[in-house]
Amino acid sequence: MQNTIRRIDMTQILSILRAIAGQLDFRAVISAVSTEIRTLLPHDHLDVALLSGDRTLVVAYETGLHTEWDASTTATKPVETSPIRDLLSGEVNHIVTDDAQTDARFHFAGAFSQPIFSAGLRSRLHVPLKVEGRVIGALSFSTQKMGTYCLADVGTAQIVADILSSYFFALQQSELAKQSELQQMETEARAEGLRVGALHLTEELENARQAVGMDLHDQTLADLTRISRNLKRLANKTNLPGSELRPLQEDIEHCLRELRIIIDNAKPSVLQFFGFGQAVEALLERSVRSDTALLNYQLYDDGHSGIEELPANTLVALYRIVQEAINNTVRHANASKIEIKLAQIDERLRIVVSDDGSGLPKASGRRNSGLNNMRTRASLIQAELTVATRPDGTGTQLEITLPASKPIIQVQGVVRQ
Numbered sequence: 001m002q003n004t005i006r007r008i009d010m011t012q013i014l015s016i017l018r019a020i021a022g023q024l025d026f027r028a029v030i031s032a033v034s035t036e037i038r039t040l041l042p043h044d045h046l047d048v049a050l051l052s053g054d055r056t057l058v059v060a061y062e063t064g065l066h067t068e069w070d071a072s073t074t075a076t077k078p079v080e081t082s083p084i085r086d087l088l089s090g091e092v093n094h095i096v097t098d099d100a101q102t103d104a105r106f107h108f109a110g111a112f113s114q115p116i117f118s119a120g121l122r123s124r125l126h127v128p129l130k131v132e133g134r135v136i137g138a139l140s141f142s143t144q145k146m147g148t149y150c151l152a153d154v155g156t157a158q159i160v161a162d163i164l165s166s167y168f169f170a171l172q173q174s175e176l177a178k179q180s181e182l183q184q185m186e187t188e189a190r191a192e193g194l195r196v197g198a199l200h201l202t203e204e205l206e207n208a209r210q211a212v213g214m215d216l217h218d219q220t221l222a223d224l225t226r227i228s229r230n231l232k233r234l235a236n237k238t239n240l241p242g243s244e245l246r247p248l249q250e251d252i253e254h255c256l257r258e259l260r261i262i263i264d265n266a267k268p269s270v271l272q273f274f275g276f277g278q279a280v281e282a283l284l285e286r287s288v289r290s291d292t293a294l295l296n297y298q299l300y301d302d303g304h305s306g307i308e309e310l311p312a313n314t315l316v317a318l319y320r321i322v323q324e325a326i327n328n329t330v331r332h333a334n335a336s337k338i339e340i341k342l343a344q345i346d347e348r349l350r351i352v353v354s355d356d357g358s359g360l361p362k363a364s365g366r367r368n369s370g371l372n373n374m375r376t377r378a379s380l381i382q383a384e385l386t387v388a389t390r391p392d393g394t395g396t397q398l399e400i401t402l403p404a405s406k407p408i409i410q411v412q413g414v415v416r417q
């Protein structure tokens with residue numbers, strides 16, 4: 001060990017503080033410190049090792065000679081493999097060696113001490129970085145010469161470490177905060193990706209459904225209508241008694257009626273050509289016609305709900321939700337009246353479907369897909385959906401709200417959103 005005592009003075013402390021002020025990453029801080037401290041504590045390699053929050057892992061940032069310890073090569077390593085694990089665990093409060101290559105303290109079984117040889121390190125000086133008495137890492141100086149450091153250098157190195165420790169701690173915390181913010185953003189982005197993907201999928205399904213509707217209309221419905229006409233003609237021509245052909249004709253008429261309903265449901269052409277209000281009115285009309293108990297319906301649309309300005313996929317989703325709500329009223333409510341209101345309140349579009357029927361059952365063990373599908377469709381378009389008893393305690397009320405889209409205003413040929 002060398003015998004000259006090197007002491008740090010106030011000017012040097014101030015110049016270290018000035019050098020690290022404003023540096024926002026580990027390597028920039030270490031490299032600034034390395035330049036400032038080089039005459040006081042000579043080194044070919046300077047590194048800072050930092051413990052993870054649970055103190056089981058360690059990551060190192062270095063300047064000078066490049067080794068495999070550096071975070072750019074080895075992200076994190078278990079503390080127990082660190083050649084300075086005794087210092088990191090707080091068992092010793094410094095390590096000074098004249099020759100790290102032969103010093104047994106660095107070379108236990110499983111020690112990650114190979115870089116000592118590959119970088120040709122000999123003299124080493126290690127002091128802990130502490131915050132509020134807790135070891136958060138270590139500051140290490142190394143040279144390729146033997147006997148560079150003496151015990152008196154420990155004090156100087158510890159002063160430098162004390163200056164740096166809270167700085168590194170703050171950097172580490174902000175890095176962790178950034179990472180968790182990033183993770184949060186990634187999770188949100190993934191969820192949004194899934195939502196958009198599922199929305200595309202339902203759009204595709206909707207398109208496929210409409211294509212089937214059109215094929216049924218253009219092909220099957222046309223064929224059946226022709227068969228029905230031919231049958232009528234045949235009945236007029238042949239001598240068969242009417243009673244033998246009539247059931248067949250009635251069956252075909254029945255099939256035609258059913259098919260028209262299926263096509264109407266599959267192909268919301270009214271929605272595309274005449275808008276949401278008209279399409280819902282058509283649904284209501286059909287339901288009243290098909291359900292003898294449902295006596296009347298009411299659609300309130302003040303024309304300012306902004307619903308027609310929504311994107312096509314949102315409109316289709318809302319249409320399908322309202323369609324299922326109407327179907328449920330017809331199938332389960334035994335209601336005499338159904339009301340649908342479209343309005344905009346506080347920049348939110350609100351659709352309410354309510355009936356004066358029997359109300360929702362208390363609990364049902366059955367797995368029903370209707371309500372689930374409505375919820376899925378609502379979440380895909382980021383709408384809120386509730387299904388509950390009406391505020392007056394009778395019947396059922398379904399409410400959907402979502403941000404109203406801004407109307408497109410045409411001003412002197414310029415389209416403004």
Ligand SMILES: Nc1ncnc2c1ncn2[C@@H]1O[C@H](COP(=O)(O)OP(=O)(O)OP(=O)(O)O)[C@@H](O)[C@H]1O
Binds near residue numbers: 355360364369370
């Ligand atoms: N307007 C309503 N009035 C009374 N009960 C209702 C109403 N809407 C839904 N329900 C009840 O909620 C249950 C769940 O409805 P959901 O739409 O999920 O299933 P479903 O209509 O029975 O079957 P499907 O999967 O074919 O839609 C219904 O079985 C019914 O008991």
Ligand SMILES: [Mg+2]
Binds near residue numbers: 324327328370371
């Ligand atoms: Mg249903």
